[in-house]
Amino acid sequence: MKRILVTGGAGFLGSHLCDKLLAEGNEVLCVDNFYTGRKSNIHHLMDNKNFEFLRHDITFPLYAEVDEIYNLACPASPVHYQFDPVQTTKTSVLGAINMLGLAKRLKIKILQASTSEVYGDPEVHPQPESYKGSVSTTGIRACYDEGKRCAETLFFDYHRQHGVDIKVMRIFNTYGPRMNPNDGRVVSNFIVQALKGEDITIFGDGSQTRSFCYVDDNIEGMYSLMNSRDGFTGPVNIGNPGEFTMLQLAELVIKMTGSTSKMRFSPLPQDDPLQRQPVIDLAKKELGWEPKVDLTSGLEKTIFYFRELID
Template sequence: MSRILVTGGAGFLGSHLIDRLVEQDHEVVCLDNLQTGSLENIKHLESKITFIEHDIVEALPQLRQFDEIYNLACPASPIHYQADPVHTFKTSVIGAMNILELARQTGAKVFQASTSEVYGDPLVHPQPEQYWGHVNPIGIRSCYDEGKRGAETLFFDYARMYDLEIKIVRIFNTYGPRMDARDGRVVSNFIVQSLQNRPLTVYGDGKQSRSFCYVDDLIEGFLRMMASPKTVTGPINLGNPNEFTMLELAEKVLKWTANETPLQYHELPQDDPKQRQPIIDQANIILNWAPKVMLDEGLQKTIEYFKSVVA
């Protein structure tokens, strides 16, 4: 049994991670400022974990020794991270530094939830970890994209300077139960709009592509990465390499919600990536990991969840 800190633990991914850690009988401390997370996500765990409401941008409270730290604290959807872009950037960079200092003080190995957004609007397709990206450093998405790139820089500098054990994964589009119905992401948008008999919002011509990974698969990748040898630092792509256009996704959502809601087209947002697909060879070889849940199965599970929370 390990003592583990999960920052952002009341969020979509964090709460699923804590579920798995509790199943493994670890002692878990969840730290979250509840900016985008929700206590509802961890309500079923309240007697099994310690919850601390705190913002990692601020000096961390006095905490006991940890064996492992998972840093998942940061708003991850454009609607949320653009609402306060300065705070988003501070969460990624200052927050990462605070977490790294804690890991340095306690000797914990530390995990960074990075993102495929570090690749920006990629000129290389699909994206390997060796690709440095094509990122607008001053656009409306830059607070998140460049913030996460800066966090990766800090993680590697701490590893080189202080021999800290680091683990970095780059997360590609993930979906599943406990997504925020108002987060503006395409999967949640389409499902909620269909369930409420509203037109599905499609940006641009709908031919831009994404690769969708079900949350259970992603969390398994997290755990395998944290359990890997010290020499495995990443960054490693975690995502489902099966690529779909937004129009194909809309068709599947309408099929599984048994609805015929029309599509409503809007202008493509600034710097919105045209293509996003991971190369997961490193995850296959190093972690023996590959996603198992295909999109149709994952959508059905996610739709059932949203039926219970959307009026």
């Protein structure tokens, strides 16, 4: 049994990770400040004797005795990270420094949940880990994009300078139960609008693409990376290489919900990437991982979750 720290553990991904780690027989210390995490995501774990919750902001130092760290703390949707962009950058940068410092002191392994947003609006498609990215340092998304890029830099510098055992994953669009219905992400937006019979908001002409990974696949990839061979640091893309336009996603959601919603087109937000698709050859080779849940199957489970939530 390991004692494992999960920062951002009450969030969408963090709560599913806590489920996984507990199911594998570990003790979990879940840390969250509830900026975007929710108590309802971890309510079912509160009576588990191997689960402990601590309300804490990782921009401040944390002192704990643990065997591994998964660093997931950071608002991940544009609505939330642009609300307080300075704090978003602090969470990525100061949070990384504090968690890396803890890992250095304890001489333990630490995983960073990075993002496909480090690639920016890519000039290379699809995106392999070797692509350096095309990111605006002054745009409204930079607080998240550049914060995560700086966090990756810190992870590799701590690895080289202090010998910290690191794992870095780049997460592509992930969806599933426990998404916040008001987080502004495309899957939750489309499903909630369709279930309510509201117009579905399409930004731009709807031709921009995303690749959608179901949450269970994401967590399996994350767990596999943490337990991968010694010396393998990543970064490694974790995502579903299936690529869909926003129009295709909207049409599929309308069909699956039986909604009468119509599509409403709005201007494309500043610096919004036009393409996003992972190359996952490295994940297949090093982790033996690839996604198993297709978009239709994943949407069925996600729609069921949101239907119950709205009802």
